[in-house]
Amino acid sequence: MRKYKVGILGATGMVGQRLITLMENHPWFELNTVAASARSAGKTYEEALGSRWCMTSPLPAKYKDLVMRDAVADAKKIADENDFVFCAVDMSKDEIRAFEEEYAKMECPVMSNNSAHRWTPDVPMIIPEVNPDHIKVVDYQRKRLGTTRGFISVKSNCSIQSYVPALNALRKYGIDKVLACTYQAISGAGKTFERWPEMIDNVIPYIGGEEEKSEQEPLKVWGEIKDGVIVKAEGIAITAQCLRVPVSDGHMAAVFASFRNKPSLEEIRYAWDNYENPIAGLGLPSAPKKFLNYFEEPDRPQTKLDRMLENGMAVSIGRLRPDTQYDVKFVSLSHNTLRGAAGGNVLMAELYCAKGYIQPK
Ligand SMILES: NC(=O)c1ccc[n+]([C@@H]2O[C@H](COP(=O)([O-])OP(=O)(O)OC[C@H]3O[C@@H](n4cnc5c(N)ncnc54)[C@H](OP(=O)(O)O)[C@@H]3O)[C@@H](O)[C@H]2O)c1
Numbered sequence: 001m002r003k004y005k006v007g008i009l010g011a012t013g014m015v016g017q018r019l020i021t022l023m024e025n026h027p028w029f030e031l032n033t034v035a036a037s038a039r040s041a042g043k044t045y046e047e048a049l050g051s052r053w054c055m056t057s058p059l060p061a062k063y064k065d066l067v068m069r070d071a072v073a074d075a076k077k078i079a080d081e082n083d084f085v086f087c088a089v090d091m092s093k094d095e096i097r098a099f100e101e102e103y104a105k106m107e108c109p110v111m112s113n114n115s116a117h118r119w120t121p122d123v124p125m126i127i128p129e130v131n132p133d134h135i136k137v138v139d140y141q142r143k144r145l146g147t148t149r150g151f152i153s154v155k156s157n158c159s160i161q162s163y164v165p166a167l168n169a170l171r172k173y174g175i176d177k178v179l180a181c182t183y184q185a186i187s188g189a190g191k192t193f194e195r196w197p198e199m200i201d202n203v204i205p206y207i208g209g210e211e212e213k214s215e216q217e218p219l220k221v222w223g224e225i226k227d228g229v230i231v232k233a234e235g236i237a238i239t240a241q242c243l244r245v246p247v248s249d250g251h252m253a254a255v256f257a258s259f260r261n262k263p264s265l266e267e268i269r270y271a272w273d274n275y276e277n278p279i280a281g282l283g284l285p286s287a288p289k290k291f292l293n294y295f296e297e298p299d300r301p302q303t304k305l306d307r308m309l310e311n312g313m314a315v316s317i318g319r320l321r322p323d324t325q326y327d328v329k330f331v332s333l334s335h336n337t338l339r340g341a342a343g344g345n346v347l348m349a350e351l352y353c354a355k356g357y358i359q360p361k
Pocket of ligand 1: 009010011012013014015016035036037038039040041048070071072087088089090091113114115157158187188189190191336337340341
């Protein structure tokens with residue numbers, strides 16, 4: 001099988017670097033183009049990065065000398081020479097909305113990490129193990145855009161990927177209300193401790209826009225396709241507080257939940273242990289073998305110990321117990337730049353390829 005040719009827009013950033021590492025040995029995808037801002041264009045990837053490489057593995061030798069393109073000015077060339085692009089850029093929402101749509105209209109599918117199109121009604125927001133059927137809304141989006149190949153798909157915010165997977169297994173019990181407090185890593189802001197020394201020995205109780213995303217995005221993920229758009233789920237009230245904590249990678253959530261049909265603790269554990277994974281059997285290379293993993297130990301999961309479970313693509317859960325105000329409480333954890341960003345984005349692209357929505361040109 002010929003590999004799919006792939007471009008990364010925002011290749012020098014935190015998510016872009018993760019995408020680079022995930023392309024290195026990918027069995028289906030071959031990195032063909034690296035692009036970022038006009039500041040980087042014309043330089044080799046290594047020169048454009050300067051001292052910014054912050055992955056724990058070394059910069060893959062085969063990508064060092066790739067010549068950077070300008071993701072905006074060179075859009076036509078990039079769209080023509082790739083089967084699809086990943087996009088993770090730091091630009092204004094209006095700019096991102098316009099520029100992602102431009103790629104789609106040039107018949108280049110866009111697998112986006114950015115939030116700009118998350119509320120475009122016919123753009124699916126995919127967590128592959130949770131709502132893979134939402135990819136069907138792409139048929140309507142293509143009609144609107146007038147394309148045959150091109151479309152945009154987004155992944156959700158990284159914060160919700162720590163707790164929505166655990167709650168999704170419990171939807172059959174009628175989730176009524178949820179309170180989630182998230183403890184989010186600094187890589188979620190595209191930062192390291194070197195570049196953000198104020199975070200050492202500190203907690204910052206504010207992440208702009210994050211609480212609204214954490215409360216609203218699960219409702220789109222749990223929504224339904226009606227009349228060519230995704231209509232939000234109703235009847236679930238979510239409230240969130242999001243804190244930045246001094247860890248490099250990994251978002252932890254403390255979750256409280258109440259249900260209309262009260263499950264026992266045993267039923268909840270059974271639902272997690274026997275999660276019916278809708279993408280099992282598709283053979284997607286980045287899919288974890290076990291999506292939801294419950295830890296019996298009272299002090300697990302821990303961010304540092306458990307964020308890399310199944311290459312950072314699994315979700316770790318622990319501390320399930322009754323609550324005095326809600327029915328139950330528990331904690332859950334996922335890796336924010338792998339499961340929550342680049343890894344989730346790659347898995348989403350694999351899903352579209354497996355389902356025939358992206359085909360080699
Ligand atoms: N970090 C996470 O955990 C995470 C999780 C989920 C989603 N996201 C989202 O992913 C996106 C990228 O986040 P990040 O953390 O990777 O950001 P980042 O580390 O700040 O990187 C930003 C990237 O955008 C590029 N860029 C900036 N201005 C540009 C322009 N005018 N045209 C083209 N490219 C431009 C930069 O290129 P230069 O090097 O040329 O400046 C760089 O490659 C954001 O939308 C963010 O919200 C991040």
